[in-house]
Structures are given as structure tokens and as C-alpha cells.
Amino acid sequence: MSRIVYLNGDYLPENEAKVSVFDRGFLMADGVYEVTSVLDGKLIDFAGHCIRLGRSLSELGMKNPHSNDEWLAIFREIVARNAVTDGMVYLQVTRGNPGDRDFAYPSPEVEPTVVLFTQAKPGLADSPAAKTGWKVISIPDERWGRRDIKTVQLLYPSMGKMMAKHAGVDDAWFVQDGFVTEGTSNNAYIVKGNKIITRALSHDILHGITRAAVLRFAKEAQFEVEERNFTVAEAQQADEAFITSASAFVMPVVEIDGAAIGSGKPGNVAARMREIYLDEMRKAAL
Known part of the structure; x- marks a missing residue:
């Protein structure tokens, strides 16, 4: 079964998820990320990761595309769709695709790019x-x-x-x-x-x-x-x-x-x- 990833509101097979070559995450490393562990199908310290995500975005002058409750729903959905018992959820938010390359930040109207994917790690808490x-x-x-x-x-x-x-x-x-x-x-x-x-x-x-x-x-x-x-x-x-x-x-x-x-x-x-x-x-x- 192909892994399902989240991209800008859609849940897609990983081979169908595409991001523009003009995305500032690709061109400028202009983005932030979080990694949240999953144990027994549940999210570990989710609230803490949401708080830090908000801080990172704020420090870079980027808007947070979702509320904490919305993030939680997205995280739970991607864990469920990929049947992850133990593993991780990777989240990345970039400043988005302004349509061309420029050092200056794009207009605030440019929507951020949001990507999530899971990584299954059976026995994550039992590392030798x-x-x-x-x-x-x-x-x-x-x-x-x-x-x-x-x-x-x-x-x-x-x-x-x-x-x-x-x-x-x-x-x-x-x-x-x-x-x-x-x-x-x-x-x-x-x-x-x-x-x-x-x-x-x-x-x-x-x-x-x-x-x-x-x-x-x-x-x-x-x-x-x-x-x-x-x-x-x-x-x-x-x-x-x-x-x-x-x-x-x-x-x-x-x-x-x-x-x-x-x-x-x-x-x-x-x-x-x-x-x-x-x-x-x-x-x-x-």
C-alpha cells in the first residue's frame, strides 16, 4: 500500500504529491518543521510541538495555517490513514510558492505550503x-x-x-x-x-x-x-x-x-x- 501524505488540504498517495520548484522551502530553506512521535497509535507531547511550531512560524513572520484543533485532526487522520502504531509524523510549513525566485519575502497573500507524512518505526520505544x-x-x-x-x-x-x-x-x-x-x-x-x-x-x-x-x-x-x-x-x-x-x-x-x-x-x-x-x-x- 502506498503511503498517504498530506499536502495543502489533500490526502494523496506519496507518488502523486507534488510541490512547485518555486516553493521557498525548496529554493531558500524558508520553512519550519516538527517531528511528533507516535506510540500505540497515539501522538506524544502534541501540545508542546504545536506551541513550538507557532513560535517558529512567528519568529519568521509566517502565519500559522491551522489552529491547534485543526492540526490535531490532520495528525490523527494521517496516522489513521497510514495505520501507524509506532513511528513519527513529519510536518513542514514553508512560506509557499510566490511564482518565481526572489530573496524578498512574497506578499502575505501567498499561501504557505503544508506537508505531512508518516514514518512507521515498529518498536520505536524499545530501541536496542x-x-x-x-x-x-x-x-x-x-x-x-x-x-x-x-x-x-x-x-x-x-x-x-x-x-x-x-x-x-x-x-x-x-x-x-x-x-x-x-x-x-x-x-x-x-x-x-x-x-x-x-x-x-x-x-x-x-x-x-x-x-x-x-x-x-x-x-x-x-x-x-x-x-x-x-x-x-x-x-x-x-x-x-x-x-x-x-x-x-x-x-x-x-x-x-x-x-x-x-x-x-x-x-x-x-x-x-x-x-x-x-x-x-x-x-x-x-
């Missing part, structure tokens, strides 16, 4: 990597300065993923002015004793939806949370490390730049936070 942990390398952070906007401008993160792949590891952590910012597609954390340390929110990092939930759950579980910069050297001396993202949830990190973190195996804090996150998010799923 959660038992072994990720190994990462550090690389210079050479992205643009507004990483808090979840844009489709993902070339350097893709390059970072490939640097990690060529190094035989799972991911890369970006470093700016000597301090870790985040992973290529995730937020980064270290653990010392009962303290979870992660970089504070700013234009330097993505305001992760999973990050917000995990930090809230960590405080409720009586962990101390400290939002501050940390270095690669400090990460190498930490008791544990982990990352969070919408698709990896909470994933232990056991090595950075060839140096084992803690015992070199996933630690108890990361395991506990993954357990709490998945349990609470399943309860609240829509």
Missing part, C-alpha cells in the same frame, strides 16, 4: 541502543545563530551526522567557544551525582519539547537540574551523559571523543529518566 548507549564525537558548531527556530535548514547537522558515521560512532555534539551546545538533532546532558546539567535555553540551541518534559519530570523525581554550559572535558569526567529528542526520547551517551563516560555503560539516571518519560508521555498521549 538504549541498552548499550551512544558514542559521540565533538565537532565545531558552524550553524547559523538562530538555532532556537526549528527551520528546515539542516545541511550542517546532516554534515555532522556524516562526520559521526565516518568516525564509526552514533552522533556528534556541537562545540561553540569551548562549550557543548547540543547534538546534531538532540539536546545534550551530563550527570554528576544527583545533578542533571544541560545548557540553558537561548538562541544557541533548539528549545526541545522532549527537553522541557524531561527536565520537569527530573525535578518531580527529586533530581537537581542545573542549566549551564559544560565542556567536552567535563562531559568526559561526568558520571553519565544522555541526549533527548522526539524520536530517541532519552538516550544514554557512553563515550565522547573516544573517552568513556562513567563506567562506559548506560547509567541509572538516564535509564530512570527514559522510563519516567515514556510512562508519563504514554499516559498523556492523544
